[in-house]
Amino acid sequence: MNYEEAMNFIQNTNKFGSVLGLDNIRELLERLGNPQDQLRVVHIAGTNGKGSTLAFLAGIFRESGYRAGRYVSPASFSYEERFRINEENISKKDLCFYMEKIKNVAEEMVKDGLSHPTMFEIETALSFLYFLDKKVDVVLLETGMGGRLDATNVVKKPIATVIASIGMDHMQFLGDTLEKIASEKAGIIKEGCPVISYDNTKEVNEVIKNKAKQMHAKVTFVNSAGIRVLQESLNGESFSYRSSDGRWYEKIEIPLLGRHQINNAALALETLNVIKNYYCISDFQTEDGMRKTIWRGRIEILEREPMVICDGAHNPDGAKSLLSFLQNNFTNQRLIYIMGVLSDKDYEQMVQILAPAADKIYTVAPDNPRALSSRELCNCISKYHQNVEERQRLAECLSEVRQKAEKDDVIIICGTLSFQNELINQ
Template sequence: MNYEKALEFIHGTRKFGSKLGLDNIRKLLELLDNPHEKLKFIHIAGTNGKGSTTTFISSILTESGYNVGTFTSPYLEVFNERIKINDRNIENNRLSEVTEKVKIKVQMMLDEGYNHPTEFEIVTAIAFVYFLEEKVDMVVLEVGLGGRYDSTNIINNPLISVITSISMDHMDILGDTIEKIAYEKAGIIKENSMVISYPQVEGAKNVLLNVSKEKNSNISFLDFNSIKIDEYNDSGGLFSFSHQGNLYSDLKINLIGKYQIYNASLAIKTLLILNDMKKINISEENIKNGLKNAKWMGRLEIISNNPKVIIDGAHNEEGAKSLVSNIKKIFDYNKLILVMGMLEDKDIDKILSIISPYADSIIATEPRVPRALSSEELVERIEKFNKNVVSEKDIKKAIDLAYKKYNKRDLIVISGSLYLIGEVRGIIKIK
């Protein structure tokens, strides 16, 4: 099996949909000799901030001398981004080799009468096998959807469970209240375990506290009072963080946005708790270097300076609010030109009501995925909030149109879906 055939097999399983539950992944991993039982995990769930928190944790651990696997989703440009060791994508030949092994076990499952695993279950299994074969010291494991029935939740005893900011998203699957969504995220909390959470709204916090109590697990919440923000601008942020009477000062991140300082602080707190528990050994220098070297694409990312272009995968209410507040605080511009492409299963009107009024000009386009909202329908939805909008279905042409509208000191923002952002990165890098 070569790389193209491996991707063909993986993506060919999309027709089996997204089924929440652990029976299939349990059987598949059993046939693969349960690689997950031989690995150590830091498990991360939440609505927003999972990816950047994952990358901050992984980068600090790598700086500390550990061999660190990371598993994230979705990818922006190449599939291999989802499975990394020390920030290096899985190589094409290794992906091919491991996929072949998993494919054989999938056929054995089918022969025994089991359902075909979903794409996410197969990718999860590939990652576990690869990480075990490469002898990683630990895996920073990001949940795909929810937590309780997500295939990553097949793991038994993580070093620590991390829950990032919880907000309204995937309501058709996870529930229509913050409490229901929090309950699904809290599904990663195991018996007698350690949990660290981002500060949550009251409803979500109460759910996390109750589940932790039921599981006899210790939960602590990041305290914003432990963070002192010195500055944040279009080159990143500078801040200090206090823990157990120790002050970690002059902490620099290159990720843009105030919320990234909070995500970095959650990562620091997570690792300092593990350090206190003697599960890992990290130093202040490791923390500083890890934060400085952390990279995460597609979130308030400047991908061009002339013209000034920012991409951001804001695809829910909290993400939209964060995008608007950070643009207003960080960037100085005359006109805001907004390129939007969205998926039809999102809370579209809520997101548009937050972002659209701030734009001087809007171009509606379409991510090239089956769940995409048509650019014509997106125009109709945007017009409720901003009449200065046009449709351009083709993403490259939509970018060209934004460039034509651009004048010196304007700002182009491209947002709405991570699938859109991934394609935009490729197009603008080629330009």
């Protein structure tokens, strides 16, 4: 199988859609030798902050000399980016090798009267095969959607399960209340495996506590009261932290912007405390890894004059975090949004949150089959903001806005992670 054939195969699996449930992925992995059972896995679920938390952990492992594997979905800049070891993408040669192996097994499953694996199931299986062969020291595994019925939940015995920030998203699949969504996310908690959780709302925390108790799992929550913000700026954040077990971190510096990233960093620190017996990681390596963390497209400053910021916030809680950052840093500057969204997101609530702070809003359609048209988004925004105009694509719109903007203006590209790939050549 060459690269073109591999890409055709995986793209053709789109027709099988997204299927919640573990029967098919279990069968696929059984036929592949159950590679997931031979890996050390940190498994994380949540609405927001999953990727950032794992990015912090990946940075720490990298600076400590360990090999950390991550399956990242969706990818931002290339397909190979989905399968990474210490920030290095899988090679096209390896990708073709594993894709062909899985294709053969998938065809056998269909011949035996079983369902063809979905794209996410194939990619999950591929990541396990790849990470096992490359002898990674840890797999930082992020759920795709939910947790209980997500394909990644095939892992039987992770060294830790992590619950990130929980908010309203994917309600058609996960439920229409925070408690229902939290219950689905908490479905990754395994018998006797330690749990580390973001400090969510009281109702959500109770769901996690009850599930952990049911599974005889010790649960550790981020100590929100132990966070002391030392500095917030456009160059990064710094904070001190007293962990739940009383450990003191005097000064942690992170390059990711926004108050919410401090909370994600604290979640990563608590996770590290829980799994420390598996690895030898010094305080210096922890601090260095945090300071060197890389995670593109999360309140990322692309240019300074005028300021151009890209943020992948794609649900109401993400919109709130972005708004908080903008209000804290640009109180007396004009904010110009270039906004695009996916049609299956709660974009109207995102608009209600973000629109009042803007001076001008342009709408575009992301390069994604699930994109909402720029016209529909413009019509939605017009209910909450008078100064909105429709454009077609991001590149042309950004060029126009750059030319019109004053040097002190702030241009914010937001609404979906799909924009990252479109910004590569801008």
